[in-house]
Amino acid sequence: MTAGIAPSRSDETIRLFTLRSAADPAERAEIEDQLIRLNMAVAVDATRRFRGRGIATDDLEQVAYVGLVKAVKGFDPDRGHDFLSFAIPTIRGEVRRHFRDLGWTVRPPRSIQEAQTKIIACEGELYQQLGRAPRPSEIAEHLGLDRDLVVEALGASGCFAPASLDAPAHEGDDDPIGRRLGFTDEGFDVAEARAVLAPVLAKLSKRERIIVEMRFFRGCTQAQIGEAIGVTQMQVSRLLTRLMARLREELNVTLAA
Structure with missing residues (x-):
């Protein structure tokens, strides 16, 4: 390194991780503190796409710093990846979890809502074409959307927070969704339900x-x-009742096959 020229953030990060690999516990903690301070601007930058959604910038940055700490402690340079390629998804994942934990007390941006509606409409068609659940990149290509927008739309919560299978199927109803669909095994979560229902959903209409x-x-x-599909709440209730019966019937056929 030329005298008088400060190393770049990237070079210094690499150097510190190299030192950490041979450090004792006390030295390791000090090196990790240096890595965190060195990369705080990375954490701040990773919050930009989440600003203006009802959470104060300072709070977002604090959550991002938590993600940065996890990234520093969890990064393994021996795997051959650049730290940023590991840190940025880790930080953004921490911010997304924070939004989910809050339940999206405000609506996601309109661009996210519009993307979600398009994604919902095409997922069944793509499943039929591919014989499996489509990847975000395949959804993006099919819809002509940016892949990052698709990923963000798929991960967004709020009024779109994932429903528990213990939640009632209808408002004011004590019978949970899971029981209506026949998912009675303890631990059967939404991700598993989505996987089981994918071929059944492919048979439904867009609406x-x-x-x-x-x-x-x-x-x-x-x-x-x-509001999303242009009908009254009462009509939605009737549609849900019919759909529950159809899904249960189709699911029984699928599981028996």
């Missing part, structure tokens, strides 16, 4: 898929669903 996705996987109310 039916939107209803199922919004109600059972994103936790929207009947009023929110009605």
